[in-house]
Amino acid sequence: MNRLHLRRAAALTAGTLLGLAGVATVAGPAAAHHPEPSGSYCATPNGAVTVTWSVTSSETDISGRITKLVSTVPGPVSGDLAVGAELKPAGKGTLTGTQTHTFAGAIPELKLTVGAHWDRGRKSHEGERTVTARPARDCVTPSPSPSPSTPPSPTPTPSTPASPTPTPSASLPPSPSTPPSPSAAPAEPIFKLDQDCDSMTFVVENPAQGAPFTATLTTEKGVTRTLASEPGKTSSVEFDAYPGLKVTVKYDVVEDAETIPYTQPDDCSGQGGGLPVTRPAAGAIVGGAALLLTAGAVLFVVARRRRIRFTA
Numbered sequence: 001m002n003r004l005h006l007r008r009a010a011a012l013t014a015g016t017l018l019g020l021a022g023v024a025t026v027a028g029p030a031a032a033h034h035p036e037p038s039g040s041y042c043a044t045p046n047g048a049v050t051v052t053w054s055v056t057s058s059e060t061d062i063s064g065r066i067t068k069l070v071s072t073v074p075g076p077v078s079g080d081l082a083v084g085a086e087l088k089p090a091g092k093g094t095l096t097g098t099q100t101h102t103f104a105g106a107i108p109e110l111k112l113t114v115g116a117h118w119d120r121g122r123k124s125h126e127g128e129r130t131v132t133a134r135p136a137r138d139c140v141t142p143s144p145s146p147s148p149s150t151p152p153s154p155t156p157t158p159s160t161p162a163s164p165t166p167t168p169s170a171s172l173p174p175s176p177s178t179p180p181s182p183s184a185a186p187a188e189p190i191f192k193l194d195q196d197c198d199s200m201t202f203v204v205e206n207p208a209q210g211a212p213f214t215a216t217l218t219t220e221k222g223v224t225r226t227l228a229s230e231p232g233k234t235s236s237v238e239f240d241a242y243p244g245l246k247v248t249v250k251y252d253v254v255e256d257a258e259t260i261p262y263t264q265p266d267d268c269s270g271q272g273g274g275l276p277v278t279r280p281a282a283g284a285i286v287g288g289a290a291l292l293l294t295a296g297a298v299l300f301v302v303a304r305r306r307r308i309r310f311t312a
Contacts, residue, residue, distance in 0.1 A: 032058060032127075032190075032192070032205070033058060033059055033064070033116070033118045033120075033125035033126070033127045033192060033194075034058045034116070034127030034128070034129050034190050034191075034192055035055050035056070035057060035058070035064075035066075035087060035114045035115070035116040035127060035128075035129055036055065036056045036057065036058055036090075036129065037053060037054065037055045037112055037114045037129060037130075037131040038053070038054050038055075038131055039051055039052065039053045039054070039110065039112055039131055039132070039133030039134070040052055040133055040134055040135065040136040041110055041133045041134075041135060041136060042135075042136050042139035042140075043107060043135075043139075046102065047102050047103045047104060047105070047107070048100065048101075048102045049073070049100065049101055049102070049103060049107055049110070050098060050099070050100045051073055051098065051099045051100075051110050051133050052096065052097075052098050052136070053071075053077065053081055053096065053097045053098070053099070053112050053131075053133070054081075054094050054095070054096050055081055055087065055094065055095045055096075055114050056087075056090055056093075056094050056095075057087045057088065057089055057090050057116070058090065058127070059089055059090060059118060060089050060090045060091065061089060062089060062118060062119075062120060063086050063087060063088050063089060063118075064086075064087040064116045064117055064118040065084060065085065065086055065087060065116065065117055066081070066082065066083050066084060066085045066087055066095070066114065066115070066116055067083060067084075067115045067116060067117045067126065068083065068113065068114065068115030068116075068128065069081070069082065069083055069112070069113070069114060069115075070112070070113040071099060071110075071111070071112045071113075072108065072109065072110060072111045072112075073099040073101050073110055073112075074101050075099055075100065075101055076099075077097035077098070077099055078097060078098050078099070079095075079096050079097035079098055080095050080096060080097070081095040081096055081097030082097070087116050109132055109185070110132065110133040111130055111131065111132050111133070112130065112131055112133070113128065113129070113130040114128065114129055114130075114131075115127070115128040116128075119265065119266070121265075121267070122196055122197055122265050122267055122268060123194060123195065123196040123265060124194075124195045124196075124263060124265050125192065125193070125194050125195075126192065126193035126194075126195075127190065127191065127192045127193075128190070128191040128192070129188060129190050129191070130188040131188065132185060132188075186209055186210050186211040186231075187207040187208075187209040187210045188207075188210070189204050189205060189206045189207065189210050189229060190204070190205040190207075191203070191204055192204075192205070193260065195241065195262060195263055195264070195265065196241075196265060197241070197264065197265060197268035198240065198241050199238055199239065199240060199241050200238070200239045200240075200241050200245060200247065200262050201236055201237070201238040201239075202215075202217060202227065202236060202237045202238075202247070202249070203234065203235070203236045204227060204229045204234065204235050204236070205234045206229045206230060206231050206232065206233055206234070206235070207231065207232070208231055208232040209231065210229075210231045210232075211231065211253075212228075212229060212230050212231060213229050213251055213252055213253045214226060214227070214228050214229070214251070214252045215227040215229070215249055215250065215251050215252075216249075216250045216252075217237055217239075217247050217248070217249050217250075218247070218248050218250075219239060219245060219246065219247055219248075220244070220245070220246045220248075223239070225237045225239075239262075241262050241264070242262075243264075244262075245261070245262035246259055246260070246261045246262070247259070247260050247262075248260075
């Protein structure tokens with residue numbers, strides 16, 4: 001009976017440990033893959049603006065590639081910052097580009113949206129971030145050309161001065177009041193897309209200084225899910241992956257919608273022409289844990305029955 005108790009305890013312990021390992025494997029956190037852009041600009045009195053953009057990676061061990069560049073500044077981006085360019089690991093290289101445009105009137109907000117893609121094992125990751133350019137501190141202002149000197153006027157002949165007629169003093173126009181500075185724009189959220197062999201997950205990291213918004217995601221089959229993003233929180237929506245999956249994303253603060261197709265990672269070994277069965281180790285572990293727990297329960301019942309019969 002002592003041996004039976006030891007076997008039952010060992011079976012229950014092993015099943016519990018394997019089950020916890022399986023849960024930990026399935027519930028592991030997703031990596032935070034995203035580009036990290038920045039921008040600064042210099043402006044001349046005639047409205048000519050030159051913007052310099054820089055982009056680095058959030059990842060320190062793998063390279064990604066640029067998949068999206070959308071700027072509010074008209075004209076192309078010159079330099080090595082381009083769609084398809086390699087985004088090297090953090091600390092190993094920075095992509096830079098410039099844009100020049102002359103604005104008629106006030107300079108609007110100068111924004112750049114950057115998207116990037118990474119492949120990490122059996123998962124692919126996509127991240128997107130928008131940045132607003134700030135005035136640079138080292139701008140060179142051209143010095144004005146000197147005005148020609150005015151020749152001296154001839155000395156007038158003195159005449160008998162007439163009694164001066166007092167003239168009313170001209171009132172100066174009031175100085176224009178400085179317009180109040182606009183409130184700081186909310187911080188931009190981070191958009192990420194994680195794809196593996198059996199799922200497609202949309203993730204939004206909204207900073208504490210961000211603005212709340214809602215996104216509606218709809219598949220080509222009509223399955224609709226809602227993602228509510230609040231400042232200081234991370235929200236996500238997951239879809240089961242299959243060939244031909246397309247998800248249309250519509251934000252309540254933007255008129256246009258964007259359709260994103262599912263892209264299966266390269267190393268998914270399919271069976272029978274369908275999508276591969278992923279997480280085999282996790283499934284086997286959970287199944288083994290359940291089997292061991294069942295075996296322990298059976299051993300307990302059998303041991304109890306034998307003990308009762310033996311006593312009788």
